[in-house]
Amino acid sequence: MIDARRLSLYVPEPEVRPGNKPDFSHVTIPKAGSVRRPDIDADPESIRDLAFSIIRVLNRDGEAVGPWAGSLTNEELMEGLKHMMLLRTFDQRMLMAQRQGKTSFYMQHLGEEAVSCAFRRALAPGDMNFPTYRQAGLLIAGGYPMVEMMNQIYSNDADPLKGRQLPVMYSSKEHGFFSISGNLGTQFVQSVGWAMASAIKNDTKIAAGWIGDGSTAESDFHAALVFASTYRAPVILNVVNNQWAISTFQGIARGGSGTFAARGLGFGIASLRVDGNDYLAVHAVAKWAAERARSNIGPTLIEYVTYRVGAHSTSDDPSAYRPKEESEAWPLGDPVIRLKNHLIRIGTWSDERHKQMEAEIRDTVVAAQKEAERHGTLHSGGRPSMRDMFEGVYAEMPPHLKRQRQKAGV
């Protein structure tokens, strides 16, 4: 007879909770410049180590070091800094607008600005992102008008989505930004399909899928990896590991069991792990993956190691589940400050000019906000028509919807 000892269930817990001292001692941070840069046609099997390390370019002194350095010019870096600052300021204003009751909801990117802003620069016109709700940097760095984003957030009479979508669920085909859905993980596998279509048509365009650490637990994450690998789809599969999925720490999605990047290895996908708060490293890795996809070599999975500094959304209060000062203890620092320090270090920037740019950016965003608010906010001013509610369910309105619209008196 076997030993009939009673079993017990293991439920992971974060190391610290509110009231405790933040502790990231378990996060191993390799030295900047220490991770090798393989050729873009490297066999996934031959670069397994890259899924367990962290590719970093900027060191503690703000220098760009190692084989991943040098993918951007100083001018491009300056522009990158501006994009991140624009996104941060945009977030601040929209967060405030939500608190003022001008919209129902907002989600900020605080601490994660480098990921989407630097990634966008590695794509070419015509490429398509399948983002989550926390990659607005793709739009900002891609030159999408900020006023349009605000119109969407306000659901006003100029809202490009006619008031049908929750704030921040943008869509712009023209800017390579697929329509955001509230359903997590769904877009990850769609990005693979889009990339397969590009390959079927012998096109030159590539796709990028996006997912957070928590959503890797969704079944579509698995489906995306198996399809991407089976058909060698020209896609970059991005996992943004910001440590938190609302209140659940990444351990609930079984992060820390190896890495999220390592999950790509089981599917035979080249997998890299990168410092998500290092603008230079994010760009270099994204560029590597984009070249790999464009050369028809196949997909790449990238894990961005970062930290969600802000609340999950305007409906969330993180002090209920994690220490307030945890973000300050995060060992990879702040992406804006790190790039700023680098630019100062190489002599193309200064604290004074940074302050000046902060003021300029604030003016730009406030001006955009004023323009957007001329079209109304959620509860006052212009709003999409009730007729718009019935349009666009189908290309052609079927009889039953026509009857309903008539009943509604529009």
Add this chain to the structure above:
Amino acid sequence: MTRMTMIEAIRSAIDVSMGHDESVVVFGEDVGYFGGVFRCTQGLQQKYGKTRCFDTPISESGIVGTAIGMASYGLKPCIEIQFADYMYPAYDQLTQEAARLRYRSNGDFTCPMVVRMPTGGGIFGGQTHSQSPEALFTHVCGLQVVVPSNPYDAKGLLIASIENPDPVIFLEPKRLYNGPFDGHHERPVTSWAGHALGDVPDDYYSVPLGKAVVRREGSAVTILAYGTMVHVAEATAEEVGIDAEVIDLRTLVPLDLDTILASVKKTGRCMVLHEATLTSGFGAELVSLVQEHCFYHLEAPITRVAGWDTPYPHAQEWDYFPGPARVGQALRDMMEA
């Protein structure tokens, strides 16, 4: 014009569409080299190549999810879920993504896609090879739902569905794949060769979505049916000698309400017939619409004959399937009401 089974008609529709439009791609489990477990895609990979017709991993959400991505790129995927019973892992992609892409992006992205799935019972398929999940799709705004009942319609409706700018759920009653079936399981199997609707044009034609057809004209009662039940209704009307008008809905969304209402106003009686389980089935929607629009013309309560509210059983197949005995009794009861 060629005598075709429903399988051959479906294959012909896909063939014509792929020849006609290079953006049509076909994939699913066992769909490529092997030509499908029901042979609906046989020969297409050889004819159009592996990048137009291919096998996929066993992942329904992967099949539908990648198809949505392809459709948003500009292709027209015509994909297969091996059995409608196995569409559930893809339900998230179908209902939250495909159905709403046009609406939520204000037309910025669209999803011209057909999801073919063999449906229905009558084949000893048991619980997971017999289901009729159409009501789970008709309830979802943004989807269109088609159920053909014969080879001619299957080809024309499938071509129309592939050309449709929005996602279509195309449910193929597998009991009708090789021949019509009137529910008389005790009789020998018949083939489409002896049926007028087995004559199918070889070339392009389409049957518009949203249009029902009267299969049997009658004056005593209207029977609303689709798929296999159309044949059950026609046969039963003859057997019990009740002059029923049988309407084959063909498309559940958009629904041809005009044809339904004209018939019920004429006959004054209405029976709704489907294989799917009764409670909250599509029949409930039909009953509600007829009641709302024909209240003053009705001479009897509207009757529903449907599958029982149980999972589809194996051994009790013919106790479950709404065959001629149950339909005939319900017709007689209705006429006495």
